[in-house]
Amino acid sequence: MPERSTTGSSLLLSRALKTVAKNDNWNSADAAQVDRAASSVGAFSFKRGSRDAAVVATLPPGAYTALVSGKSDTSGVALVEVYEIVD
Numbered sequence: 001m002p003e004r005s006t007t008g009s010s011l012l013l014s015r016a017l018k019t020v021a022k023n024d025n026w027n028s029a030d031a032a033q034v035d036r037a038a039s040s041v042g043a044f045s046f047k048r049g050s051r052d053a054a055v056v057a058t059l060p061p062g063a064y065t066a067l068v069s070g071k072s073d074t075s076g077v078a079l080v081e082v083y084e085i086v087d
Contacts, residue, residue, distance in 0.1 A: 007051070007071040008053070008071050009024070009068055009078060010022070010023070010069050011066065011068055011080075012066070012069075015063065020057065021055040023054055023055050026050070026052050027048070027049065033056050034054045037056045040085055043083060056085075
């Protein structure tokens, strides 16, 4: 079984080379907002205390880049999920 990193990951969302949003610990963001957004689209919930990165943002139409990187020079496999949340 592979080891899990305890350092976490960082997520950067950009458009036209400008940072739109970033996060490196979903618990440090608005955790309640992340929980509500995940629940509303049927996505899995993050475990409390995990060091996953998550962004909830209202974006105009266009092309965006999501860059995931390991913290403290770590590497691994990342999964990026994008959802449209309709109120």
